[in-house]
Amino acid sequence: MTTQRQAGHAIVVSSGGLDSTTLAYWLQANGTGRLTLLGIDYGQRHRVELSRLTTLAQALDAECVILDLRRLRPVLSGTALIDEQATVPAGHYTDGSMRATVVPNRNALLLDIAVALAISVKADTVAFGAHAGDHPIYPDCRPSFLYAYRRMAAVANEGLTVSGFQVIAPFMDMTKADIVRLGADLGVPFADTWSCYAGGARHCGRCGTCTERKEAFVLARVPDPTDYESPETPCT
């Protein structure tokens, strides 16, 4: 993990999941004075994740902004994360079938909303939780995306951002198991975070992201407090 200069006020692109929650804890532990968790409902089936944000924000003494942008659904159609008719693929998160869970242009959109908010409230950091495990499936989680995004946002908002403004993804080179280990050290309330893509009331334990979550706890040798419908331990 690269050591980043810590700043006064960070907007954290937050899903209520394990990665973005650990990111918020990490920012606070590294001296960020003010945190805003930004959750965006773009019509994802697993919007239950957003209901976790208020609880997580309270535990962190952070602000919480949840935006209802479900009107974006028709624009983002054709992905299993949004389309109620499509099947969320079960299996390993590195399988080719997981491409059905790619939402077109999602991270650029989420980051652009976060950057606009940062400019409006004069925050100096936007942070998001992309990590190395995302790279094979999600093109907008790769380091090359982060670099291209930073350049674009700097040009688009020249003269508008506060001095030292930065877009960071401190977990970019870490695995999810690394994040679980870090989160355990930081006291992240893992049981309050949400990963499952299937849209049920409990973690299904079968979809790609449940599989990834289970595997990360096993590899990190950290007890997994998640309440899965299918709790079998994955082969790692």
Added chain:
Amino acid sequence: MTTQRQAGHAIVVSSGGLDSTTLAYWLQANGTGRLTLLGIDYGQRHRVELSRLTTLAQALDAECVILDLRRLRPVLSGTALIDEQATVPAGHYTDGSMRATVVPNRNALLLDIAVALAISVKADTVAFGAHAGDHPIYPDCRPSFLYAYRRMAAVANEGLTVSGFQVIAPFMDMTKADIVRLGADLGVPFADTWSCYAGGARHCGRCGTCTERKEAFVLARVPDPTDYESPETPCT
């Protein structure tokens, strides 16, 4: 104007204004087989412009998608284009006071939605109407922004866009007077387009964008059909 390879289906980021409407006519005249006008209500005071889109789309035999994203208002606050309490500056559109009309990160956000829609419907072009007159005030209308945005979008959506996908801004090096001349040649129904930022039922004739519109018609030597509250001709 750079000659662009014309494509099958273009998503046009449309405000109902003079520039984006002329752009749609230009795309059609240059062989684009299918057009979708994408209008986004992000809480702008001048959302009357969007009501023109349906009429303009009918005249072009184009599809029309208008998204109500007014929930973005709190994120984009602090600009006179959205804040009902702020004063929309009168005067010349090159004045420093026009910086009050800058919406943070707006064009990246609008383009992101257009790119996501293009991926969903397998369109091969996203077009927006930035022109040379915008450059001094709006950092996200400059050529450097276009280049950085293209790079970012290509990395973010690698493997998702159709072959030959492009983000274009064919008027980037033209003045608004050039666009009026081009629009007159193409038969654009200028009277049906909307420019005013003030949010009234008629063009105010005093705000920066009304001043720019008036001046463009004078410089282009094209009759201005706009119904202004203050119809005095600007000094050019």
